[in-house]
Amino acid sequence: MTTLRIRTSLSSPQRYSYDGELKKAVDIADHYGFKLLNPLAIEKEDRDNAERHGCLHEQAAIMRMINADESYKGLDTLLFAHTRKVPYKNKLELHLDVIGDKESSAEGLLFQATKAILRDYGHNDTLVAVNSVGGRETTSSFTQAVNAFLRGRISDLDPECRDGIRKSAFAPLRCSHQACIDVRASAPQSLNYLSEQSKQHFKEVLEYLESLDMPYVIDPSLVGSEHYTTRTVFAVGTPAISTPEPEVTEVAAKEACIDPISQRHFSNVLAWGERLDQLSRKLGGKKPIPAVHVTIDLNTASTKERYSNASAGAAPQAYVVQVGFPAKIQTLRMNEDLRKAHIRVSVTLHKQSVTEQMDHARTIGAPYIVIIGHKEVKEGAALIRHVHTNHQEAVPFSGLPSYLKTIYATKKR
Numbered sequence: 001m002t003t004l005r006i007r008t009s010l011s012s013p014q015r016y017s018y019d020g021e022l023k024k025a026v027d028i029a030d031h032y033g034f035k036l037l038n039p040l041a042i043e044k045e046d047r048d049n050a051e052r053h054g055c056l057h058e059q060a061a062i063m064r065m066i067n068a069d070e071s072y073k074g075l076d077t078l079l080f081a082h083t084r085k086v087p088y089k090n091k092l093e094l095h096l097d098v099i100g101d102k103e104s105s106a107e108g109l110l111f112q113a114t115k116a117i118l119r120d121y122g123h124n125d126t127l128v129a130v131n132s133v134g135g136r137e138t139t140s141s142f143t144q145a146v147n148a149f150l151r152g153r154i155s156d157l158d159p160e161c162r163d164g165i166r167k168s169a170f171a172p173l174r175c176s177h178q179a180c181i182d183v184r185a186s187a188p189q190s191l192n193y194l195s196e197q198s199k200q201h202f203k204e205v206l207e208y209l210e211s212l213d214m215p216y217v218i219d220p221s222l223v224g225s226e227h228y229t230t231r232t233v234f235a236v237g238t239p240a241i242s243t244p245e246p247e248v249t250e251v252a253a254k255e256a257c258i259d260p261i262s263q264r265h266f267s268n269v270l271a272w273g274e275r276l277d278q279l280s281r282k283l284g285g286k287k288p289i290p291a292v293h294v295t296i297d298l299n300t301a302s303t304k305e306r307y308s309n310a311s312a313g314a315a316p317q318a319y320v321v322q323v324g325f326p327a328k329i330q331t332l333r334m335n336e337d338l339r340k341a342h343i344r345v346s347v348t349l350h351k352q353s354v355t356e357q358m359d360h361a362r363t364i365g366a367p368y369i370v371i372i373g374h375k376e377v378k379e380g381a382a383l384i385r386h387v388h389t390n391h392q393e394a395v396p397f398s399g400l401p402s403y404l405k406t407i408y409a410t411k412k413r
Helices: 023-031 044-053 057-068 105-120 136-152 159-164 178-184 196-211 250-256 325-340 354-364 374-379 397-412
Strands: 016-020 078-085 092-099 127-132 216-218 230-239 266-275 291-296 305-309 318-322 345-347 368-372 381-386 392-396
Touching: 016 023, 023 078, 023 092, 023 105, 023 325, 044 057, 057 078, 057 092, 092 105, 105 196, 105 230, 105 266, 105 291, 105 325, 127 196, 196 216, 196 230, 196 325, 318 325, 318 354, 325 345, 325 368, 325 374, 325 397, 345 354, 368 374, 368 397, 374 381, 381 397, 392 397
Parallel strands: 127 216, 318 345, 318 368
Antiparallel strands: 016 305, 078 092, 092 291, 127 230, 230 266, 266 291, 368 381, 381 392
């Protein structure tokens, strides 16, 4: 396969069509607004940065390009989807990135997209393990507390972790040796160090999980990297039934920053992710860039895939304007119903202003605008505006897919 280098601006990437084992997953990601990137060109700088900070080569590459992209000023949110060949294994992973959104809506979008993808691949019964390590001020104090605690118990740690702690204060928190597991049972937990802002963010993350019907457990052992991880860390998997030790591969455990022994929640890990707001600065950027990502492992037994240039897609059939946190949740739930009905809508959860959303709807040429605010959520019906006539009517959320199908078919005649 020929690897195409990204030559266009990341703010307006070239549109690609995809053919490969992950096509269904890529199509679902596309419905949720994630633009497919061609295979990322990994530079020596990316490999060096990944080794230094413990992130994936692809994460380092994207942040390098964002930092170097003059057209990206952090004024908007970018949604990327890209595939990755797992080293030494005949399989692919799908990565989804939300860059530029510091709000919990970024996690909510990733949760919904991940859930939809996993279900289409037959994983209907999943569990989410989630934790928060807080913002920059929190991670600093938490890391110091962990460091002090572990150095006071260093003689009790496994010999490998006594050396590993020099590189990473969190190494014993992720270690599978019984000695380290016993020590960390009484180690400081990140949730006790959260600022009020981080507590509110985590509360909203949990509300997204509850509202999207995604069972979850809070797991203090999910800590990510002390170098760049902020706030949310999570993993999604098949719930363990009776197996005391989950079947988590060594590669998956390392990349997910999860311990294969302590993750007693899962019989199989299917996805993992974290917020990495500090990574851009660690890689030489002038300021932190909000970012959160998920890696989805669908265990595809092939790495054959093909990319080709594609023309710009047709305008969405409708644009959704959402106002307020409950409306964001309702929008995500509704969007999945529309996807199943093969109705494409445009949603920008990161945009807060109604005026900004309305302007964007006109820019992309959506013929209908679906408006959801507190009143609409309470009454269980969206307000539909016909752009060309300004006619408006309320439509129950349950009837929205059939309504949009009918009026759009009528318009095309």
